[in-house]
Amino acid sequence: MKTVIKGAGYILAHTPDMVLHNGTTQTTERIVNPDSEYLKQLPNHLRDWNTVLAYWPNQVYIGNKTPDELAAIPQPWFEQTCDVNARYGKYGQMMPQEEFLLLMQAVDVFDLVKLEKSFVAEHKAAFAANEMIDETIVARVKDGIEGEEIARLVNEEHSEPLYHHNVLVGCVNRAHDIDVNLSSHVMHENMVSKASSVLALLSALKNAGVAKEDVEYVVDCCEEACGDMNQRGGGNFAKATAEIAGLVNATGSDVRGFCAGPAHALIDAASLVAAGTFKCVVVTAGGCTAKLGMNGKDHVKKGMPIPEDMIGGFAVVLTADDGVSPEVNLQIVGRHTVGTGSAPQAVIQSLVTEALDRNGLKITDIDKFAPEMQNPDCTKPAGAGDVPLANYKMIAALAVKRGEIGRADIASFAEKYGLPGWAPTQGHIPSGVPSIGYFVDEIKAGRLNKCMIIGKGSLFLGRMTNLFDGASFVIQPNSGPEAPAGVSEDEVKKMIAKAMREFAASLLAAEE
Amino acid sequence: MDLENQKRVLALTEEHGAENIVVLLGASEGEASGLAAETVTNGDPTFAGPLTGVQLGLSVFHVCEEEIKSEVDPAVYDEQCGMMEMVMDIDDIAGEMSSIRADFCKYL
Secondary structure (H helix, E strand, C coil), X not given: CCEEEEEEEEEEEXXXXXXXXXXXXXXXXXXXXXXXXXXXXXXHHCCCHHHHHCCHHHXXXXXXXXXXXXXXXXXXXXXXXXXXXXXXXXXXXXXXXXXXXXXXXXXXCCCCEEEEHHHXXXXXXXXHHCCCCCHHHHCCCCCCECHHHHHHHHHHCCCEEEEECCEEEEEECCCCCCCHHHXXXXXXXXXXXXXXXXXXXXXXXXXXXXXXXXXXXXXXXXXXXXXXXCECCCCCHHXXXXXXXXXXXXXXXXXXXXXXXXXXXXXXXXXXXXXXXXXXXXXXXXXXXXXXXXXXXXXXXXXXXXCCCEEEEXXXXXXXXXXXXXXXXXXXXXXXXXXXXXXXXHHHXXXXXXXXXXXXXXXXXXXXXXXXXXXXXXXXXXXXXXXXXXXXXXXXXXXXXXXXCCHHHHHHHHHHHCCCCCECCCCCCCECHHHHHHHHHHHHCXXXXXXXXXXXXXXXXXXXXXXXXXXXXXXXXXXXXCCCCCCCHHHHHHHHHHHHHHHHXXXXXXXX | CCHHHHHHHHHXXXXXXXXXXXXXXXXXXXXXXXXXXXXXXXXCCCCCCCCCCCCCCCEXXXXXXXXXXXXXXXXXXXXXXXXXXXXXXXXXXXXXXXXXHHHHCCCC
16 A cells, blocks of 8 residues: 655744753853853844744745745845745744743643743734634633742742743743653653644644544654653653644654654654555654754854744654555665664665665656755854755765766756755754655656655764664655556466466477 | 763773874864864863863874875775765865864874
């Protein structure tokens, strides 16, 4: 059975106050060097809502602009103003911080997220007006509590503060007095992930035209862990997210693999559908507060705005064949194995060419590759270069070594077979998957044929292994109705007759 | 450089002696290579890790520099690094590395 991609959802939440209070670059700096010039300067480099709306990479992420249009815009993109500044796009939306804080409370089922009364009153109408938020979610927002009580919770009960424009407007309480895995810090991080995942999931379902009750299984592939001191990563973000989204007929589970998580999750989900286990599976992931302002020191040093101020989320809806939607080719699946090693050459071979070789394909048989799609505005000033471009150069160099392109073609390879990076540097979020919405549209329009999604993960960061990891798969046009399984009686008769003729011929040959 | 890696470099140096340590880098471009090289010679320029203000002066090379390449079996080097040689700006990396070594390295 074939698996098709029915649609995808992409969302961003603008969270400038969380850059200051929850990004690990900033929280680490506050411990190591509390009076640093960086911490003093940082607030002056935060972007306002209108600026993030008119930011080119954000408009590509939510689908109002295409990667091709972005490629024609001179870098750095923070110096350009996009001619579209809509908050809603074809794939999803950008959510302002005040609505996102209300969403965090709406997804909380343990009464841990507290918001201040007047803050709720001021922003509830806008939250309710959000295209993706229905009355069941609005009804989950509480009226709020007094500001003094929030201050007391933060000062006396170790609650994680929630700020809006530098004003304390709420907090996330700890869920246990001693258990570090239920601390207010962890609960805050997980609640942000859950909220952004819910928004992405709802957007994807709307875009796919799939009813909530038709979803049978959800796979979450973010990089957070939820659990308590007895089962630190017990899970399950997927089911928790499905509950809030109203997917009453779904269960689910979490798949992890650092930044490669989404590629693994999509291969798992596509296989579940292909095997006939479930007819409709959604892969979803929310974003990560820890990575907000991750390269902020370099951005501030270079006098530029902080581009890492967006929480990202994505979701992809996979179903059994509908005869129209692009399909996931489960024959062309790449994987970095235990024996692959960590040399870049071996990594690219395992993820790209090994799977192609098995299917008699060349690198140039793939129309577009989507590896790590990090926005170069975030990475270049931090000395990490243009990450997608570096990936394209590696694939091109491998193609040269295999004699599939000439050495002179390396320079133009990225333009022909690649896309610019537009995703926020939220680990698993840029990992190939931001391109799926675009690929689905382009394949349906007949402009692209085979597209490869490549996820890569730095497993060594978890200190359980020194290994790297990665997985890849190919999306291609729907190949039409599948041939019926099995063979007819006529065909069986023909096959037996043919076999008997061949047997007789071989006997005659032996006699001669 | 990652704070944990700084800690490991410091611990290995204390265990074996700075004169016996060679740090081999594999970063993909000059600026990142230079920052890592500076960290293990003159101290962490970001003032964040355990090597802040610690001038180890270690010998440090990038794997694509001629000094290292000439030490490796050419067939193995081509298999492991041949592709990246086409991708990286080796002159830029080698320039960054030799200037850091000239300024801060104590053991060459």
